[in-house]
Amino acid sequence: MQAREQLRAAKQRRKGDRIVTECQEQTYWLVNRPPPGALNVMEQGPERGNCYTTRVQMTKNMDFYKREIEYCKKAMSRTRVKxxxxxxxxxxxxxxxxxxxxxxxxxxxxxxxxxxxxxxxxxxAPTVTTPTKLRVERWAFNFGELLGDPLGHIQFMEFLKKEFSAENLSFWEACEDLRYGEQSKIAESVDSVYQQFLAPGATRWVNIDSKTMEKTLEGIRRPHRYVMDDAQMHIYMLMKKDSYPRFLKSDMYKTLLAEAVIPPETKKxxxxxxxxxxxxSPSPALLLPSEQEPKGEDKSKSLASGTSTGEGEG
Known part of the structure; x- marks a missing residue:
C-alpha cells in the first residue's frame, strides 16, 4: 500500500518538481559517495570479494596515493573498443x-x-587425397587455420616450392622444433638452424632485416629455446602478408576448392x-517388442485354442 501511494504521489507531481527531486538525489549520492579505499557498507559480505576489501588494509600515505594516481593514469591510457x-x-x-x-x-x-x-x-583424416569443401574453405579464414591443418600445411609447402620460397616455411618449422624440443639438444638445434638458414652462404638462406639479425646473433651467444623468436615472427609475417594471399588467389587453391568433396546432406x-x-543404427529398445510379438501371438493362439477345445468339450 505504501509503495502504491508513493507511486501515485510521484505521478501527481509536476514535471519541474520531479526534475528537482532527481537532481537532489543524484547530488546527495555524489557528495556522500565513499572515497577510493574507504570502507563501503554496500560492499561488505562473505561473497563480495572486490578490489576495495584489499585496499582497506593499506595505510593511506603518500606512496598509497602515488600508486592510485599511477593506476588511474594507466586505466585512462588503456585502449578500448566500442x-x-x-x-x-x-x-x-x-x-x-x-x-x-x-x-x-x-x-x-x-x-x-x-x-x-x-x-x-x-x-x-589428417591426410586424405581429396579433402571436404568445408575443410578447404576454412583455410581462407586466417593463416593460422592453414598452418594448423596438416593437409593445408602440405599444400602450402607445395605452393611455396613452386614460387622458390619454401625455405621460409622450413625455417618456421625448424624454429617450432627448437621451441618445443628437448632441453639437452637446444645448443645443437640453434647451431643447426643458424648454419642452414641464417649464416652467410647458407644453403637455404632466409631474408631477415638487419635489426632482427643483430638481435638474433646476440642471442646465439647464449643459446636458449626462444632465441629465434624475432626471426621466426619476421618470416611468419612475411608469409602471412605476401605468400598467403597469393596462395588463396592461385589456381592451386581454386582447383582444390573445386574438386573438394561435398558430403550428402541429411534432411534439415x-x-x-x-x-x-x-x-x-536401430536402438536395442525398439527391437525388443518386435522380438516378443511372436511369443505373444503364440500365447494368444494357445489361449484361443484352449477356449475352443473347452467349448467343444462342454
Whole structure:
C-alpha cells in the first residue's frame, strides 16, 4: 500500500518538481559517495570479494596515493573498443564458423559418435587425397587455420616450392622444433638452424632485416629455446602478408576448392542438431517388442485354442 501511494504521489507531481527531486538525489549520492579505499557498507559480505576489501588494509600515505594516481593514469591510457564494434565482430565470427560447428550444423554425412557410419572420420583424416569443401574453405579464414591443418600445411609447402620460397616455411618449422624440443639438444638445434638458414652462404638462406639479425646473433651467444623468436615472427609475417594471399588467389587453391568433396546432406529440421541421421543404427529398445510379438501371438493362439477345445468339450 505504501509503495502504491508513493507511486501515485510521484505521478501527481509536476514535471519541474520531479526534475528537482532527481537532481537532489543524484547530488546527495555524489557528495556522500565513499572515497577510493574507504570502507563501503554496500560492499561488505562473505561473497563480495572486490578490489576495495584489499585496499582497506593499506595505510593511506603518500606512496598509497602515488600508486592510485599511477593506476588511474594507466586505466585512462588503456585502449578500448566500442561495444558495438565488438558485437559486430563477434557476430561475423559466429556466422563464419557456424557451418563448421558440429552441434549447430551437424556432422556430414552422419555423426560417427551416435551412428555406425565412420565416413566423417575418414573424410576429415589428417591426410586424405581429396579433402571436404568445408575443410578447404576454412583455410581462407586466417593463416593460422592453414598452418594448423596438416593437409593445408602440405599444400602450402607445395605452393611455396613452386614460387622458390619454401625455405621460409622450413625455417618456421625448424624454429617450432627448437621451441618445443628437448632441453639437452637446444645448443645443437640453434647451431643447426643458424648454419642452414641464417649464416652467410647458407644453403637455404632466409631474408631477415638487419635489426632482427643483430638481435638474433646476440642471442646465439647464449643459446636458449626462444632465441629465434624475432626471426621466426619476421618470416611468419612475411608469409602471412605476401605468400598467403597469393596462395588463396592461385589456381592451386581454386582447383582444390573445386574438386573438394561435398558430403550428402541429411534432411534439415528446425533445429539442425536434433535432426534424424540417415545411417543411424536401430536402438536395442525398439527391437525388443518386435522380438516378443511372436511369443505373444503364440500365447494368444494357445489361449484361443484352449477356449475352443473347452467349448467343444462342454
Amino acid at each position: 561495444s558495438s564494434i565488438c558485437l559486430e565482430a563477434y557476430l561475423k565470427f559466429n556466422d563464419q564458423y557456424m557451418p563448421h560447428d558440429p552441434i549447430m550444423s551437424g556432422c556430414l554425412p552422419s555423426n560417427p559418435w551416435i551412428t555406425d557410419d565412420t565416413d566423417y572420420w575418414s573424410m576429415n 529440421r528446425v533445429f539442425p542438431f536434433m535432426r534424424k541421421q540417415r545411417h543411424s
